[in-house]
Amino acid sequence: MTVGLTHYLVVSTLLFCLGLYGVLTRRNAVAILMGIELMLNAGNINLVAFNRYVAPGAVAGHVFALVVITLAACEAAIGLALVMAAYRSLETIHVDEINVMKW
């Protein structure tokens, strides 16, 4: 059995669903951020796999994957900073309890 594009896509889909599940179900803000990281990585697998099997000579998929990783690092930094700020003022990172802007 040779590993093809389909296998990569299935792994990517599973990884994305895990991330989505984490985002939807976790109440801890840090865990939600971690779910988002999983979904971004699922996207990266897709980009690299499509580059390898659909356009083998090109490097656009790799470059784009590197951009996404950079983006993910920035997102994690800003997200964690927000969580820190929320914790300092509200003494919780539980998203159900961060509701001061709800009417």
Add this chain to the structure above:
Amino acid sequence: MLAVAWIIPVLPFLAFWLIIFFGRRLPGEGAYVAIGAMGIDALLSIAILAQAVGGATYQANMVWAVLGDRALEIGYQIDPLTAVMLIVVTVVGSLIFIYSIGYMHGDPRYPRFFAYMSLFAASMLTLVLANNLLLLYVGWEGVGLCSYLLIGFWFERPSAARAAIKAFVTTRIGDTFMFIGILLIFFTVGTLQFDQIFEAVEAGHLAGVTLTLAALLLFGGAVGKSAQVPLHVWLPDAMEGPTPVSALIHAATMVAAGVYLVARTYLLFFGSPDHGALTVVAWIGGITALMAATIGIVQDDIKRVMAYSTISQLGYMMMGLGVLGFTAGVFHLMTHAFFKALLFLAAGSVIHAMHTNDMKEMGGLGRVMPWTYGTMLVGALALSGVPPFAGFWSKDEILLEAFHHNPPLFWVGLVGAFITAFYVFRMIFLTFSGPLRSHHAHPHESPAVMTVPLVALAVFSGLIGFVGAPWWGNPFHHFVEFEAAESVPFDLNLALLSTAVALAGIFTAAVVYYWKWLSSASLRRAARPLYALLVHKYYWDELYAFAVVTPTLWIARRLRVFDLYVIDGAVNAVGIVFVWLARLYRLFDLYVVDGLVNLIGWVTGKVGGVLRYVQTGSPQNYLLVIAFGVIVLVIGGILR
């Protein structure tokens, strides 16, 4: 000078508005404004008369309104008749205005009196200056309005208010005839300008029965305004007004407007077949002259004697016009204005001193009021027709014309002259001679502001007749004349006869009331039915009460019942039906319309209540829904 004659009625009109608005803040509380306007008018009138004597005439027109192809023009004219009337109105008016300062002194509505008097003067001058029936009618109704306002000037007295209404309604009857006459002329000739109407009469466009009818309808207005039989009943009651009003309006000027109207439209009367309309005028005038004079004998109210005298003298004027004596009628109008104004003002002076109108309480006033006595004596002699006073010349001319053109009326006039002399000297003797019969009155001579106008009017009453004297060719006749009717030359025998009759009247009055050789009580007993007839004024008021007032009230009561049950019933029925309909509609409104509205609100509320659970405010829930949505779309895409 003639071209600015329009300013004459404008001045008192402005004075009226000034006094009405500013009243007591004006000099003399408005009196000086009114007198100033009248004084300027009098000077203007004298200037105009001087030019008119020189033969000048003037006419100015402007189009007021266009009805279809007919233009209604208004304008004014100056001719001898107008010039004479202007002098009468402004000179007599000025003197009476001055007199009023004294007479009305202390009246609570003092400025308003002068305002109304000014408005009256403006209307009367408009009437006199008008060169068409339309403007004349405007002035005619204006003086009628002022007459109403001034008769009812002391409206706190019910009798004054009633008299004002009586005067207004009675003259209105005549005015209605006059208005119909004006319309008849307008639709026959197509214009209301006097000169064009006269041209139409001379050209034969307005002739025959139509002409007679038009003339008689106009005369209807004159009958009302000049208090001729059968519409004379208002004038005696009009004496409820202040005495200067009686002098100016109900003796000198306004009541003469009817005579002026007949004189102004004389060609209509003259041109009617066989002078038919003129004959009617003559007989109405003659009957009025005699009837009013006889009633004057039995009146005890000094002003009512004057009122019946005025009616009688107006009858003489009408009679004079009616017997082809155009000049004689106008001449008598002029002289009468002066001496009757004098008599009224003198009577006012007496009333001012005595605080009563009743001659039975007077007597002996000649000693305490020499000026009033002297001037009133001049007026009485003028009224009686004793030469050389004014009334003699004019009354003699009327009798002269009657003698030549209508002998039966000559005798009526002669008897009237005897009675005139009798009643006026009865009044003089009762008022000024013998002992004072009232024990609580303290008569005194009136102030100079009242006696000076009296003296001025006395001078006029004494001398003005000479403008119609035969010695210097009777200048008045050549000034105011009607070419088609040649006036009769002076007749010495007739003049002597009328003088003798007047003196006989005075002598008879002296026999009964001065020397008392015959007591008036025994005369009353001797002629009881005649006395009753005269005291009841020939039962005219009773006749009108029976023939007009009672049936009118009867019909009004029946109509009231009809109104109350039929018309009100119908109105109420409609109302009730609609109230019931409204109640039904209210139910519909309450349950159907309001129900629908409430239902919409209720449903919206419920739906909102359900849907609000969707809005959790938690992004994870929304994200979940989005994820399900994506899954559904993906599955939908795969299965398609």
